Amino acid sequence: MNVGVTSGAASGVRALVQGARLTPTQRRIARELVHHADTAAYLSAAEVAEMAQVSQPSVTRFAMALGFDGYPALRRRLRELSSGGAPAAEDEANDLQRAVRDEMANLNRLADTLADPAAVHAAAGLLAASRPLPVLGLRAAAPLAGYFGYFAAKIHPEVRVLDTGGSLLIERLEQAADSGARAVLAYALPRYPRELRDALAEARSLGLALVVVTDSPVSPAADLADVTLTAAVGSQLVFDLHTAPMVLTMVLLQAMSDIDPAATQRRLEHFESSATRRAVFME
Structure with a gap:
């Protein structure tokens, strides 16, 4: 704070x-x-x-x-x-300047961790190979799950964003596993929902590998993960700042797209052709 x-x-x-x-x-x-x-x-x-x-x-x-x-x-x-x-x-510096500068420091720390990209590459390999690919994020983490899901759908054949809790959440994980899913990407950010940890424990019991994006290597979800990717959350304002986790999301997407560049290019070109035909964008 x-x-x-x-x-x-x-x-x-x-x-x-x-x-x-x-x-x-x-x-x-x-x-x-x-x-x-x-x-x-x-x-x-x-x-x-x-x-x-x-x-x-x-x-x-x-x-x-x-x-x-x-x-x-x-x-x-x-x-x-x-x-x-x-x-x-x-x-x-005033409060707002200080918050932004601290986020810059969070990004610098993230850049330092990427000097060894082994964890990001391991996570990308697990996620790219999972069909379908469930992406889990509840409460404050739900927008990040949706953000990843929106872009991942352009390079991955089937992405399922799970951003709502309740009794259907476990059923959707079971359905993904039955359909061939091999891994789950989960966003575990403060304040950590208890329901998220329960869902991760269920995913592990279903035999799914867990990739967790979180703010700390000792977060409540880290001990369940096969691969943990960390990016600090800013707590300088009334509500948390997710700048570094957002950047880490795009880094992870880049690593996934680099696994099979030819396939990535084909999917992106197909999307562009479809978007042009349907006049999706104004430019």
Whole structure:
């Protein structure tokens, strides 16, 4: 979680919440504490709740998410931060600039991991060979599953996007396995739905290889995966930023298309001919 810095106290509070996995409500509390860092240490939980327009229990849960026993322990730490040390050098970047720059750092880390593309190539091989190819993404990860599915359908003969939970999800996995599927691509991003892990466990019991795109090698889905591909998720704004997982998605699609370039080209040319005939695009 990153928020703006206006004083030494604010810098200390920002360091306190840096890297914490917070809900959108908790991020709102964090932002208010940073923006009022010089006085927040002397406010009650009820006053902080009113300031952030949240419930008082939300303030308690926020403190516990940071590793404190409750709000009183957090307030003691805030007082230490507001009274100790010289003010940090002022950071001229605002909250939005900081969020974008942190995403740039996430992309740089992703680029560093691709120095050894073995995991991406292994994942691409598993996915390209699976017919059909189920692509699983629930809740916040559903758009990424759909994004992959849209482009993968141009180079793969049968892609099935599974982006809705409920009792039908396991049935659709069973149907894919019965139809010849050999692997599943799953997006496991915070906050991790319990239903996703259950679906992955079922897919493994069906004999399907699991390729998981996630934000951390220790995410709840990583231990089930045959191949884990990681890209950090930004948590600097109210809702997570999926910039790096999106880029990793396109890298994976590129690796799949490179497995059989001639077949890829034939499929892409067929799509272009069809799109031209039907005047799908305006240009």
